[in-house]
Amino acid sequence: MRSRSAQFAGTAALAAILLLLPLAGKLKDARAAGTSDERQAKAEPAAATEPGTTTEKDQTDLSVTVYNSNLALVRDVRQLHLQSGVFPLHFEDVAASIMPATVHFRSLTDPAKLGVIEQNYEYDLLDPQKLLQKYVGREMTVMRTNISGDAMKWNLEKGLLLADNNGGTVWKIGDEIVTNAQPYSFPDLPGNLYSRPTLVWTLENRGAGAQRVEASYLTNNMNWSADYVLTVGRDEKSADLDGWVTLVNNSGAAYTNTKLQLVAGEVHLAEPEPAMKSRIYSQLEAVAAGSASQFQQEGLSEYHLYTLERRTSIQNNESKQISLLTGTNIPVEKYLSVEGQQYFYRNPQGIGNAIPQPVKVYYRFKNDEKSGLGMPLPAGTVRVYQADSRGATQFAGENKIDHTPKDETLRIYVGNAFDVVCERKQMDYKKLAGNLYEMEYQIALRNHKDGPVTVEVREPVGGDWEVVDSNYKWTKLDATTIGFSIPVEKDGAATLDYRVRVKW
Numbered sequence: 001m002r003s004r005s006a007q008f009a010g011t012a013a014l015a016a017i018l019l020l021l022p023l024a025g026k027l028k029d030a031r032a033a034g035t036s037d038e039r040q041a042k043a044e045p046a047a048a049t050e051p052g053t054t055t056e057k058d059q060t061d062l063s064v065t066v067y068n069s070n071l072a073l074v075r076d077v078r079q080l081h082l083q084s085g086v087f088p089l090h091f092e093d094v095a096a097s098i099m100p101a102t103v104h105f106r107s108l109t110d111p112a113k114l115g116v117i118e119q120n121y122e123y124d125l126l127d128p129q130k131l132l133q134k135y136v137g138r139e140m141t142v143m144r145t146n147i148s149g150d151a152m153k154w155n156l157e158k159g160l161l162l163a164d165n166n167g168g169t170v171w172k173i174g175d176e177i178v179t180n181a182q183p184y185s186f187p188d189l190p191g192n193l194y195s196r197p198t199l200v201w202t203l204e205n206r207g208a209g210a211q212r213v214e215a216s217y218l219t220n221n222m223n224w225s226a227d228y229v230l231t232v233g234r235d236e237k238s239a240d241l242d243g244w245v246t247l248v249n250n251s252g253a254a255y256t257n258t259k260l261q262l263v264a265g266e267v268h269l270a271e272p273e274p275a276m277k278s279r280i281y282s283q284l285e286a287v288a289a290g291s292a293s294q295f296q297q298e299g300l301s302e303y304h305l306y307t308l309e310r311r312t313s314i315q316n317n318e319s320k321q322i323s324l325l326t327g328t329n330i331p332v333e334k335y336l337s338v339e340g341q342q343y344f345y346r347n348p349q350g351i352g353n354a355i356p357q358p359v360k361v362y363y364r365f366k367n368d369e370k371s372g373l374g375m376p377l378p379a380g381t382v383r384v385y386q387a388d389s390r391g392a393t394q395f396a397g398e399n400k401i402d403h404t405p406k407d408e409t410l411r412i413y414v415g416n417a418f419d420v421v422c423e424r425k426q427m428d429y430k431k432l433a434g435n436l437y438e439m440e441y442q443i444a445l446r447n448h449k450d451g452p453v454t455v456e457v458r459e460p461v462g463g464d465w466e467v468v469d470s471n472y473k474w475t476k477l478d479a480t481t482i483g484f485s486i487p488v489e490k491d492g493a494a495t496l497d498y499r500v501r502v503k504w
Contacts, residue, residue: 051087051088051089051090051200052080052081052082052083052087052088052089052090053089053090053092054078054080054089054090054091054092055092055093056092056093056256058078058079058080059076059077059078059256060077060078060079060212061075061077061259062074062075062076062077062255062256062257062258062259063075063258063259063260063261064222064255064258064259064260064261064314065260065261065262065263066222066223066224066247066260066261066262066263067223067224067262067263068223068224068225068262068263068264068265068378068379069223070220070221070222070223071218071219071220071222071223072095072218072219072222072251073216073217073218074094074095074216074217074218074219074253074255075214075215075216076094076214076215076216077108077212077213077214078212078213078214078215079210079211079212080210080211080212080213081209081210082114082203082205082208082209082210082211083205083209084205084206084209085204085205086117086202086203086204087202087203087205088200088201088202088203089200089201089202089203090198090199090200091198091199091200091201091215092197092198092199093253094197094198094199094215094217094253095197095217095219095221095222095251095252095253096197096251096252096253097219097220097221097222097250097251097252098121098197098199098217098218098219098251099217099218099219099220100119100121100217102216102217102218103119103121103199103215103216103217104215104216104217105119105201105213105214105215106213106214107207107211107212107213107214108211108212108213108214109207109208109210109211109212109213110207110208110211112207113205113206113207113208114203114204114205114206114207114211114213115203115204116201116202116203117201117202117203117204118201118202119199119200119201119202120199120200120201121197121198121199121200132161132164132169132183136161136162136163136164137160137161137162138160138161139158139159139160139161140158140159140161140183140185140186140187141156141157141158141159141183141185142156142157142158142159142171142173142181142182142183143155143156143181143182143183144156144157144159144173144178144181144182157173157174157181158173159171159172159173159178159181160172160173161183162177169181169183197252197253199215219251219252219253220251221249221250221251221252222247222248222249222250222251223247223248224245224246224247224248224262225245225246225378225379225380225381226243226244226245226246226264226324226377226378226379226380226381227243227244227245227246227321227380227381227383228241228242228243228244228377228380228381228382228383228401229241229242229244229382229383229385230332230363230382230383230384230385230412231384231385231386231387231393232332232334232363232384232385232386232387232396233386233387234386234387234389236332236334236363236386237331237332238329238330238331238332239330239332239363239365240326240327240328240329240330241325241326241327241330241373242323242325242326242327243323243324243325243326243377243380244321244322244323244324245262245295245306245321245322245323245324246319246320246321247260247262247314247319247320247321247322248318248319248320249314249315249316249317249318249319249320250316250317251316252316253316254313254314254315254316255313255314256313257311257312257313258311258312258313258314259307259308259311260307260308260311260312260314260322261305261306261307261308262295262305262306262307262308262378263303263304263305263306264303264304264306264376264378264379264403265303265304265403294308294309294310294322294323294324294325295307295308295309295322295324295325296309297375297376299376304376304378304403306324306378308322324378325373325375325377327371327372327373328372329372330365330371330372330373331365331366331371332363332364332365333363333364333365334361334362334363335362335364335454335456336359336360336361336362336417336420336453336454336455336456337359337360337362337455337456337457337458338357338358338359338360338422338443338445338455338456338457338458339357339360339458339460340357340424340441340443340457340458340459340460341355341357341424341460354423354424354425354444355423355424355425356421356422356423356424357422357423357424357443358416358422359416359417359420359421359422359445359455360413360415360416360417361397361413361414361415361416361417362411362412362413362414363384363411363412363414364409364410364411364412365409365410366407366408366409366410367404367405367406367407367408367409367410368406368407369406373406374406374407375406376403376404376405376406377401377403377404377410378403379400379401379402379403379404380400380401381398381399381400381401382398382399382400382401382410382412383395383397383398384396384397384398384399384412384414396414396415397412397413397414397415398414399412399413399414419447419448419449420445420446420447420448420449420453420455420488421445421446421448422443422444422445422446422455423443423444424441424442424443424444425441425442425443425444426439426440426441426442427440427441427442427497428440428499432501435503435504436501436502436503436504437501437502437503437504438468438499438500438501438502439499439500439502440469440497440498440499440500441459441496441497441498441499441500442495442496442497443457443486443495443496444493444494444495444496445486445488445493445494445495445496446488446492446493447488447489447490447491447492447493448491449490450490451490452487452488452489452490452492453487453488454485454486454487454488455485455486455488456483456484456485456486457483457484457485457486457496458477458481458482458483459481459482459483459484459498460480460481461480461481461482461500461502462480462502463502463503463504464502464503464504465500465501465502465503466500466501467482467498467499467500468499468500468501469497469498469499470484470496470497470498470499471495471496471497471498472484472485472486472496472498473485474498482498482500484496484498
């Protein structure tokens with residue numbers, strides 16, 4: 001009996017062992033899987049589902065560099081509290097005209113432990129029509145008219161938006177299909193609509209929770225130009241020059257309490273490839289990274305950088321003027337100029353009639369320290385004013401100038417003389433040989449002003465030429481121009497006669 005009991009106990013133990021073996025294997029696999037999952041969890045941070053949001057309220061520094069080619073570089077530094085691991089971040093209050101390919105994000109606190117995995121620029125902005133389109137196939141509260149006799153009531157009902165095409169909506173309310181309902185309220189805001197342009201990043205943070213980050217990008221629709229006021233004294237021997245920067249911001253963002261820099265020069269942006277865009281951005285960023293009068297000027301590469309020494313605010317859709325320079329008692333020279341017809345050998349005059357020529361009025365001065373200037377002048381418009389006999393300042397004309405380095409001379413054309421008259425005639429045309437000609441011209445000047453004037457006459461000429469006769473001294477200004485300086489007395493007249501021989 002004891003033997004049978006022992007045999008039964010041994011058999012039961014063996015059966016229990018056989019039953020436990022698969023379970024042990026499963027437990028081992030479970031422990032291995034758990035260890036693998038733990039390792040993976042340690043190796044790959046868990047992704048957060050709730051996006052963080054940062055606005056201009058988090059800004060600690062802001063700088064804008066504007067180029068005179070409808071382009072600006074924005075640097076936006078913010079203090080953020082970041083999650084650990086992988087998470088989305090909404091970076092709001094950026095320019096609506098941003099160039100997404102130029103965006104650069106970095107941590108200033110711990111750049112090695114904070115990086116961008118993915119970047120999106122969201123510009124599908126919230127408006128009533130887009131909101132309605134996002135709700136096609138969803139239910140919302142609608143307002144519907146019911147007419148009973150002469151009375152009309154507005155009722156609020158639940159309706160399913162079936163379609164929204166070209167502003168026309170189709171609804172299902174109860175068992176009816178209607179088109180006369182109006183949306184009244186939406187239960188929530190779709191996640192893919194944004195109230196303002198937003199950069200959406202997926203970040204991975206293995207560092208501190210509080211970090212200073214910088215977002216840099218290029219934006220269009222921001223431009224600047226220079227405007228100058230040249231006030232000439234009554235004696236027309238000296239003048240004062242005031243320079244202004246006119247900044248126009250239509251980028252779709254405001255820049256409050258920002259550092260402002262301006263770049264004057266021709267920035268090349270012709271390379272279309274994406275790789276080239278990054279290189280262009282880096283070059284522009286290097287130009288803008290210069291040192292921080294109103295503007296401090298410095299040369300950088302082949303450009304000139306003007307840094308405003310104080311902070312300013314630039315509102316969206318704003319035109320703003322800032323003083324650039326001031327010069328006083330600048331020596332100026334006023335002169336009159338006559339420029340001959342473009343094709344000297346063809347005279348389109350009528351029968352025996354002289355051709356009136358405009359007598360142009362210029363002011364010229366040198367942009368040097370001796371004259372009280374010496375700052376490279378950005379291209380812009382110079383408006384000339386002059387005091388009248390009663391001391392009131394009157395507008396005398398305007399002219400555009402190109403970028404002008406220091407120690408160069410500016411010529412400002414302000415209009416045509418009223419009291420100095422010029423007429424031009426071709427007096428002779430003779431063919432001496434197959435390719436040899438002689439022409440004679442007469443230029444008559446009459447001065448009706450209260451004092452004497454001197455007129456600089458510039459005559460174009462082509463081919464292989466020589467002046468064979470002239471009653472005034474002439475100068476070969478270049479290969480195609482003859483220059484004369486003709487004095488004309490008060491209420492007097494002077495006539496220039498010259499003859500030129502040309503070989504073609």
